[in-house]
Amino acid sequence: MQVSARNVFAGTLTAVVCGAVNAEVELTTVGGDVLVAVVTANSVQALGLAVGVSAVAYVKAPLVMLLTGGEGMRFSARNQLAGVVSALTRGAVNSEVALTLPGGTVVYAVVTNDAIKELDLREGAPATALIKASHVVLGVPA
Numbered sequence: 001m002q003v004s005a006r007n008v009f010a011g012t013l014t015a016v017v018c019g020a021v022n023a024e025v026e027l028t029t030v031g032g033d034v035l036v037a038v039v040t041a042n043s044v045q046a047l048g049l050a051v052g053v054s055a056v057a058y059v060k061a062p063l064v065m066l067l068t069g070g071e072g073m074r075f076s077a078r079n080q081l082a083g084v085v086s087a088l089t090r091g092a093v094n095s096e097v098a099l100t101l102p103g104g105t106v107v108y109a110v111v112t113n114d115a116i117k118e119l120d121l122r123e124g125a126p127a128t129a130l131i132k133a134s135h136v137v138l139g140v141p142a
Contacts, residue, residue, distance in 0.1 A: 013028075085121055
C-alpha cells in the first residue's frame with residue numbers, strides 16, 4: 001500500500017491505555033523511537049490494537065511542528081521527538097525538513113522558509129518535532 005503521508009513509522013505497540021471514548025496507544029520503532037497516538041475505543045477493538053501487535057503510524061509532514069531552543073518549555077503535544085536536522089529541501093514558499101531521531105527514525109516536517117530562518121534550521125542543528133497524538137493515524141496488517 002502507498003500513502004501520501006510523508007511520515008511512516010513501523011513498529012510494535014508497547015502500550016495501550018483504554019478510556020471510555022479514546023485510547024492512548026504507544027508504538028515503538030525497531031530503533032527504539034516512541035510515538036503516541038490517540039484513537040477511539042472503537043478503533044482499538046476494530047483494529048485489534050494490543051501490546052505486541054505490529055502496526056504502522058502515519059503523520060502528514062505539514063502537521064509536524066518544529067522547535068529549537070525550547071529548554072524549560074512545556075507543550076501539550078504528546079510527541080516531543082528530539083533529533084538533528086539531517087536534510088533541508090527548499091521550495092519557493094515552504095521547505096521540507098528531515099529530522100533524524102536517536103534510534104534512526106526520520107521525521108519530516110513542512111514549514112515556511114521564514115520559519116527555517118527564524119529557527120536557524122540547518123543540517124546538523126538540533127531540533128524537536130512536536131506532533132499531537134490526535135494527528136497520528138494507526139494501521140495494522142489486514
